[in-house]
Amino acid sequence: MFLLLLIGAIIVAYFYRLSGFRYWKKRNVPNPEPSLFFGNLGDSLTGKRSLGQIYCDIYRDFPNVSYVGFYKTVQPGLVLRDPQLIRDVLNKDFGSFHDNEFIGDESVDPLVARNTFSLKGHKWKIAKGQITPCFTSKKMREMHVFFQKAANRLVKYLGDEINNGGGTFEVRELFAKYSTEVVASCAFGLEGRTFDEPDALFRKMGKKIFEPSFLSMVKFGIAFVMPSLSNILKIRFFSKEVTEYFCNIVDATLHYRKENNVIRNDFLDSMIDLKKKLGDQFTNMDVTSQAVAFFTDGFETSSCVMAFALYEIAANPEIFQKLRSEVDEALLKQKELNYDAVHELKYLEAVVCETLRLHPPGLALFRVCTKPFTFPPPRGEGTGKDVNIEVDVPIIVPAYGLHTDPKYFKDPYVFNPERFMGENKDSIVRGTYLPFGDGPRNCHGKKNYVQIRYYHFLLGQRFGITQTKVALINIMANFDVTVNKKTITPLEIDPKYLVHHVKGGLWLNFSRRIVI
Numbered sequence: 040m041f042l043l044l045l046i047g048a049i050i051v052a053y054f055y056r057l058s059g060f061r062y063w064k065k066r067n068v069p070n071p072e073p074s075l076f077f078g079n080l081g082d083s084l085t086g087k088r089s090l091g092q093i094y095c096d097i098y099r100d101f102p103n104v105s106y107v108g109f110y111k112t113v114q115p116g117l118v119l120r121d122p123q124l125i126r127d128v129l130n131k132d133f134g135s136f137h138d139n140e141f142i143g144d145e146s147v148d149p150l151v152a153r154n155t156f157s158l159k160g161h162k163w164k165i166a167k168g169q170i171t172p173c174f175t176s177k178k179m180r181e182m183h184v185f186f187q188k189a190a191n192r193l194v195k196y197l198g199d200e201i202n203n204g205g206g207t208f209e210v211r212e213l214f215a216k217y218s219t220e221v222v223a224s225c226a227f228g229l230e231g232r233t234f235d236e237p238d239a240l241f242r243k244m245g246k247k248i249f250e251p252s253f254l255s256m257v258k259f260g261i262a263f264v265m266p267s268l269s270n271i272l273k274i275r276f277f278s279k280e281v282t283e284y285f286c287n288i289v290d291a292t293l294h295y296r297k298e299n300n301v302i303r304n305d306f307l308d309s310m311i312d313l314k315k316k317l318g319d320q321f322t323n324m325d326v327t328s329q330a331v332a333f334f335t336d337g338f339e340t341s342s343c344v345m346a347f348a349l350y351e352i353a354a355n356p357e358i359f360q361k362l363r364s365e366v367d368e369a370l371l372k373q374k375e376l377n378y379d380a381v382h383e384l385k386y387l388e389a390v391v392c393e394t395l396r397l398h399p400p401g402l403a404l405f406r407v408c409t410k411p412f413t414f415p416p417p418r419g420e421g422t423g424k425d426v427n428i429e430v431d432v433p434i435i436v437p438a439y440g441l442h443t444d445p446k447y448f449k450d451p452y453v454f455n456p457e458r459f460m461g462e463n464k465d466s467i468v469r470g471t472y473l474p475f476g477d478g479p480r481n482c483h484g485k486k487n488y489v490q491i492r493y494y495h496f497l498l499g500q501r502f503g504i505t506q507t508k509v510a511l512i513n514i515m516a517n518f519d520v521t522v523n524k525k526t527i528t529p530l531e532i533d534p535k536y537l538v539h540h541v542k543g544g545l546w547l548n549f550s551r552r553i554v555i
């Protein structure tokens with residue numbers, strides 16, 4: 040009897056599942072064939088492809104529609120394809136697609152839950168309004184000195200290693216050290232000591248957050264693919280050790296600054312000003328979570344850009360020479376480039392923009408429908424009925440798919456900074472270049488910030504880009520760099536990582552610059 044009931048229950052569950060998979064078919068929206076248990080995202084749980092890769096593959100597999108359906112287990116979601124639709128969703132229709140599709144539970148993971156990226160609705164709006172003024176160009180100019188200090192340490196470290204017979208580095212790790220140094224200094228007012236101590240605590244914490252392990256992959260898989268299970272299991276992304284470490288150092292630094300009247304004009308000082316202004320509304324936990332958000336959002340993304348940029352520069356000798364000439368010319372006028380001089384280097388800017396196109400740290404943007412909305416039919420007006428989008432439907436923008444679509448970027452896998460030089464960048468179709476996202480939820484940007492032809496890096500973006508440029512300038516001025524044969528080419532995305540990595544890492548040879 041029990042066996043019969045069990046078989047009956049399995050059959051009912053099976054057909055219930057299949058009926059769920061008719062959701063997009065009923066609405067005439069094309070979708071890839073889902074698998075019974077995990078819908079279209081199963082590969083992300085087995086580690087075969089990352090979520091970003093899956094979404095970009097869906098983008099490529101359906102070239103003639105403006106959006107494609109998919110199933111996250113059985114929950115329907117959409118991958119957007121059309122640049123105009125993407126711009127509308129991220130900007131004009133933001134009111135219906137307000138939140139990121141990421142869940143952080145305040146009671147188990149306060150630092151993750153209070154990160155602007157995870158915050159929802161009104162809480163997000165308040166936090167974004169508070170933090171955005173901390174990234175003005177005035178603040179950037181004041182913090183520039185910390186970038187340069189970290190770059191000096193990087194140059195010394197490389198020089199010492201070369202003197203000791205070293206000179207080959209996995210550059211993702213190398214730049215993680217530099218970037219951790221920058222963020223430790225700007226966000227916590229401390230020295231990261233990443234170049235001095237092999238087990239520097241800041242670097243150790245960064246690794247604990249971002250290095251993939253079986254457990255972290257399972258946790259992220261559950262959070263993204265089965266978020267309700269993640270809530271039930273009360274999954275936390277920051278261990279107690281990481282949370283306590285950051286809470287303690289921020290408390291100690293706030294105390295020290297107050298007692299000793301220390302003013303450094305860094306991010307922590309901006310947070311202290313905010314605390315004075317808002318009183319009890321802005322607690323030490325708020326300060327800590329913003330400083331940690333600075334750390335988590337800032338160092339891994341930036342070191343990713345630096346590593347890929349230097350790899351491409353090393354792999355393309357013509358680009359190397361052109362960039363070096365630009366850097367040398369600027370350094371003849373000013374021994375150490377200040378903030379404004381760094382951003383005047385047009386070719387460097389183009390190299391960084393092209394790196395962000397071909398190797399964006401985030402392969403996709405994740406939104407969720409927060410207010411019912413209607414899309415025109417996926418094959419265009421007059422080809423069927425409009426499609427009603429319900430609340431909670433995940434909406435994905437596959438940025439990397441667009442960046443590597445030959446329809447928008449000729450020879451998309453060729454690294455060519457000229458795409459971003461002079462008038463060339465005006466021909467880039469809006470909504471196809473999204474390394475920092477777009478709209479009010481972009482990387483600490485302004486509302487309706489969409490126009491590539493007036494492209495300026497803003498706020499958080501500016502912080503990441505400035506530290507990237509400072510590192511590259513210092514390396515170009517002091518070292519010759521070539522690709523080491525340990526780098527596996529063609530590069531292949533490593534699906535284990537949250538932020539874009541390649542299998543085997545990026546290995547480069549450094550030697551002291553030969554001045555002719």
Ligand code: HEM
Pocket residue numbers: 139155156157167332333336337338340341344399400401404405473474475476477478479480481482483499500502503504
């Ligand atoms: C080159 C380095 C960086 C890249 C490529 C990058 C990229 C991104 C992307 C793609 C998003 C999602 C945007 C969207 O969904 O529309 C994002 C969001 C965000 N980034 Fe960055 N980022 C970088 C550096 C930084 C830095 C240095 C900070 C902080 C100092 C930062 C803070 C944030 C925050 C707080 C958000 C969430 C914004 C919101 O939801 O309102 N990022 N970033």
